[in-house]
Amino acid sequence: MRLKRRNVAILAATGTVGQRFVQLLENHPWLEISVLAASERSAGKRYKDACVWRMETDMPREIGEMTVVNTDLKSVKEAGDVDLVFSALPGDIAGPIEESFAVEFPVLSKAAAHRMDEDVPLLIPEVNPEHLELIPIQKRKRGWSGFISTDPNCSTIQMAMTLKPLMKFGLKRVVVTTMQALSGAGYPGVASLDIIDNIIPYIAKEEEKMEIETKKILGTFDGEKVRMADIIISASCNRVNVKDGHLEVIYVDLEDKPSIEEVKEAFRRFTGEPQKLKLPTAPEKPIIVRDEIDRPQPRLDRDAGGGMSVVVGRIRSDPVMTIKYLCLGHNTIRGAAGAGILSAELMIAKGYI
Numbered sequence: 001m002r003l004k005r006r007n008v009a010i011l012a013a014t015g016t017v018g019q020r021f022v023q024l025l026e027n028h029p030w031l032e033i034s035v036l037a038a039s040e041r042s043a044g045k046r047y048k049d050a051c052v053w054r055m056e057t058d059m060p061r062e063i064g065e066m067t068v069v070n071t072d073l074k075s076v077k078e079a080g081d082v083d084l085v086f087s088a089l090p091g092d093i094a095g096p097i098e099e100s101f102a103v104e105f106p107v108l109s110k111a112a113a114h115r116m117d118e119d120v121p122l123l124i125p126e127v128n129p130e131h132l133e134l135i136p137i138q139k140r141k142r143g144w145s146g147f148i149s150t151d152p153n154c155s156t157i158q159m160a161m162t163l164k165p166l167m168k169f170g171l172k173r174v175v176v177t178t179m180q181a182l183s184g185a186g187y188p189g190v191a192s193l194d195i196i197d198n199i200i201p202y203i204a205k206e207e208e209k210m211e212i213e214t215k216k217i218l219g220t221f222d223g224e225k226v227r228m229a230d231i232i233i234s235a236s237c238n239r240v241n242v243k244d245g246h247l248e249v250i251y252v253d254l255e256d257k258p259s260i261e262e263v264k265e266a267f268r269r270f271t272g273e274p275q276k277l278k279l280p281t282a283p284e285k286p287i288i289v290r291d292e293i294d295r296p297q298p299r300l301d302r303d304a305g306g307g308m309s310v311v312v313g314r315i316r317s318d319p320v321m322t323i324k325y326l327c328l329g330h331n332t333i334r335g336a337a338g339a340g341i342l343s344a345e346l347m348i349a350k351g352y353i
C-alpha cells in the first residue's frame, strides 16, 4: 500500500516508551517524526541531551539534533506539522493534556487515563478493529475534529490476544499470574536494590487494569457502545528481574472442553485485519505456538515477529479449569510503542487518519 507520509508528534518522547517509538519509527514507510515533546525539564534541549537513551540500537542522528518542546498544544503546533499524536504520558497527567490535543488531532495513547471512557476505543488491531467505529461517535459527542484512541495496558494486550481465539470455545473464567519485566516500570523504574535477588509481588493498579480492560477489548460493539464480554478474570501481578518481556501463566475455563490440539490450532490460525491489509508493522503470525517443554522464555522469545508476536507454550489440560498455558510478549513493543504504531497504521488504512 503506498500512502502519503504522516507527520507524527510524540508526547513523553524521552521516556522508555517514547524512545521505543523513536526507534521503531526510524525508516517507517508511512510515518515521520516531526515533533518531540516532554516535560519542562527537557524542553529546549536537544533530544540527545534530554534523554538517557536505553535502546539497543543507536539513536537516529537527525532525531538526536531535534529540540524537545514542552507538552502543550501551542508549543507542539509551533514546532512542526502534525497529522497525529502518540502519547506516552504518565497516566496521572495524561487525561486533560490528551483532551487538549484531541480537539484538533488524532491522539493515540499508551496511557490509562481514557481507556475505559465509553466513547474511546481500547484497540488491539487483530482483536477488535470494529471498535474503531466509536471514533465518529466520540467526535460528534465531544465536538472535536480529532479524537482519542487508546491501546490497552501492556500485560493485558498479550493476554487478550490469546483469549480472543479461545472465545469460540465458550470462554467463561480466566486466572492469570504475571511475571513482568523491569522496563514496564519506565526509567529509572524500580531501584536495583529492591529487585536484585528478588520478586516484588505488587504492581500498582495493574491487576485491576487486566481484569477490567480485557472485558472491554473482548466486548461487542453494538452500533453505539461496547458491551462488556461476559467473562470473569482474576489477575495477580509481579515484577521480576528481567529487562524486557512479560511472561504470564494463564488458566482458562472453556464451556466446550476442546482438545489441546484444537486449542493449539486456534492459536496458530489466529490472524486479523493487520495481516489481511499487510500493514507495515503487522507480524506474519500474531500468535506463535512453541512446542518445546521450556518455552516461551523472555530472553529467547521476546523479539519474535520483531517484538510484535505473542509467544505461547506449555499448553496443557488443567484439573481445575480447562487448560493452562504460558504467554510471552515484548512489553515496550507489542505492549506499547509497536501497538501504537500498528493502531495508527490500521487507522490510516481504514481512513480514520
Ligand SMILES: NC(=O)c1ccc[n+]([C@@H]2O[C@H](COP(=O)([O-])OP(=O)(O)OC[C@H]3O[C@@H](n4cnc5c(N)ncnc54)[C@H](OP(=O)(O)O)[C@@H]3O)[C@@H](O)[C@H]2O)c1
Pocket: 011, 012, 013, 014, 015, 016, 017, 018, 037, 038, 039, 040, 041, 042, 043, 050, 071, 088, 089, 090, 091, 093, 110, 111, 112, 153, 154, 183, 184, 185, 186, 187, 188, 331, 332, 335, 336
Ligand atoms: N514501559 C512500558 O512497558 C509501558 C507499557 C505500556 C504502557 N506504558 C505507559 O506509557 C506511559 C509512559 O511510560 P514509560 O515507561 O515510558 O515512563 P518513563 O520511562 O518514566 O517516562 C516518562 C515520560 O513522561 C514524561 N513526563 C513526565 N512528566 C511529564 C510532564 N509533567 N509533562 C510532560 N511529560 C512528562 C517524561 O519526560 P522527561 O524526560 O522530560 O521527564 C518522560 O518522557 C505511562 O502511561 C505508562 O503507564 C508503559
